[in-house]
Amino acid sequence: MNRPIVHIGYHKTATTWFQKSCYPAVRNFAYVPRQRVKAAFLSDTPFSFDPAKAREVLQLDATLPPILCEEELSGYLHNGGLIGYLSAEMAHRIKAVFPDARIVILIRSQPDMIAATYQQYIRGGGTYSVRRYLFPKRYLHGASADPYKIPRFSFAHFEYDRLISHYDAIFGQANVLVVPYENFRSDMAGTLADMQAKLGFEAELGAKAKKRVNQSYGAALIPFARFLNLFTARTVLDKRTLLNIPYWYTVRRFILEQLNATGLFGKPPKPERLLGKDICRHIEERYTESNRRLAALRDLPLAELGYPL
Numbered sequence: 253m254n255r256p257i258v259h260i261g262y263h264k265t266a267t268t269w270f271q272k273s274c275y276p277a278v279r280n281f282a283y284v285p286r287q288r289v290k291a292a293f294l295s296d297t298p299f300s301f302d303p304a305k306a307r308e309v310l311q312l313d314a315t316l317p318p319i320l321c322e323e324e325l326s327g328y329l330h331n332g333g334l335i336g337y338l339s340a341e342m343a344h345r346i347k348a349v350f351p352d353a354r355i356v357i358l359i360r361s362q363p364d365m366i367a368a369t370y371q372q373y374i375r376g377g378g379t380y381s382v383r384r385y386l387f388p389k390r391y392l393h394g395a396s397a398d399p400y401k402i403p404r405f406s407f408a409h410f411e412y413d414r415l416i417s418h419y420d421a422i423f424g425q426a427n428v429l430v431v432p433y434e435n436f437r438s439d440m441a442g443t444l445a446d447m448q449a450k451l452g453f454e455a456e457l458g459a460k461a462k463k464r465v466n467q468s469y470g471a472a473l474i475p476f477a478r479f480l481n482l483f484t485a486r487t488v489l490d491k492r493t494l495l496n497i498p499y500w501y502t503v504r505r506f507i508l509e510q511l512n513a514t515g516l517f518g519k520p521p522k523p524e525r526l527l528g529k530d531i532c533r534h535i536e537e538r539y540t541e542s543n544r545r546l547a548a549l550r551d552l553p554l555a556e557l558g559y560p561l
Contacts, residue, residue, distance in 0.1 A: 254280060254452045256350040257319040260342070261326035262410075264368040265358035265433040270321045274444070277455045282313035289322040293345050303348040310349075318350075319453065326357070326415065329369050330376070330488050332406025335399045339415055343422050353427070354451055355419050359412045359546075360433040361558040362539045363532055366410065367523035371468045373405075375508075377481045377501060379491045382527050388490065404490050407538055413546040420549070430550050434557040470517030471525065473508065480504040536560040 259275075261267055275283045292306040312318050325342045327333015333340075346353055360368070370382055384391055388404040395401050408414075412430075419428045429450055436443040448454065469477060482494045486501040511517060524532050543559045546552070555561045 254317045256317050256353040257281065257356060257451055257453065258325070258346050258350060258353045259319075259321040259356040259358075260346075261323035262358060262360065262365070262412075263323045263326070263329040264365060264372060265323075265360050266436060267321060267323040267358070274455060274457060275319050275321050275453075277457060278319055278453045280316065280452070280454045281319035282316040284310050284312070284318050284320050286322055289320050290324060292349070293322070293342060294324060298341055301345055301348075303345075306345070306349045321356075327409060329409065330373060330405060330490065331403035332399070332409040335403050335406060336408065336414075339409070340418060343419050347422050353423065355423055355428045356431065356447070356451070357412075357416060357419070357428065358431045358433050358436065362410050362543075362560060363523040363527070363535050364558070366407075366535055367521075367526045368468065369405070370526065371474075371520065373488055374469065374474055374477050374481070375505075376488045377484050377486050377491060378488050379478050379481045379493075382531065385490070386527075386531065407535075411539065411542040413542050413549060416546065416549060425549075430552065432552060432554075432557050467512065468520035469508065469512050470515070470519060471521040473512055473517035474521075474526075476511075477504075477508050480508065 259267070259270060271286060275281075288310050292309040296302070296305075310318065310320075325346070327336070327339035327342075346355070359365075366386070370378075370385060373380075373385055378385065385405055386407075389397050389399075399406065416428065416430055429447070431443065431447065444457070480500075481504070482492060483497045484501040484504065485493045485496040523535075527535070537560070539560045543554055543561050546559075547554050547561065
């Protein structure tokens with residue numbers, strides 16, 4: 253008998269595609285829309301969370317097992333999952349609601365992941381430079397510099413072995429499927445077939461298996477996007493706002509997407525170009541031990557896929 257599937261992210265690993273194209277097409281599971289998942293798991297404090305209430309909010313199908321996909325369950329990428337507290341708590345909430353769940357975690361090589369995270373920061377209205385975004389504590393003082401008071405980007409959020417070990421301990425390693433995004437990107441059909449075989453879901457995707465969403469901005473568009481973002485207070489908090497123009501967030505996003513689609517602003521920059529050589533070197537050194545621990549947890553070709561080891 254199929255058991256509930258909960259796909260928790262990470263961000264920037266095709267979760268939008270899974271939510272829009274893949275899981276709604278699954279025949280033998282009932283896909284639960286994102287708004288219900290967020291309302292069920294992310295709205296209550298740890299002191300008021302009620303698993304029975306969460307199941308009611310999810311509006312579970314009486315005959316088919318549920319399939320959920322929500323990257324916020326792994327923690328919001330711009331605040332490090334509230335320095336890990338939210339990321340850890342969500343595992344316990346999922347266990348309370350679905351004791352026999354299968355967990356899906358997609359990961360991505362940290363240099364690519366952090367470059368994509370900064371791109372998402374700009375897409376979401378960010379204005380700061382790469383260095384200011386990634387190393388906020390160097391630029392802040394007092395309470396603003398304390399992450400337990402005002403969480404911001406955190407390198408620790410992408411130590412994948414920590415979260416995977418946490419889920420292994422709660423659900424059992426056999427119930428936690430870890431998939432490198434690089435495999436999905438290079439062989440979507442093969443990776444999906446493997447996921448279907450391991451998780452038991454059935455879907456005929458056809459052309460949907462080739463459709464991409466959320467294309468990163470071309471290199472030349474990023475400075476212009478940062479300028480336009482000065483005139484909206486949305487949606488990231490760690491930013492500057494010169495003037496908050498009503499509805500400008502939506503307008504400037506439409507403008508940027510249309511400009512990006514022309515291809516005139518070049519391709520999305522590689523991590524070394526976007527982040528700089530010294531920051532890329534810092535990233536490689538920062539995650540070596542974490543990835544070695546991950547290699548001990550899972551038999552994955554991390555070195556071949558570009559993960560710092």
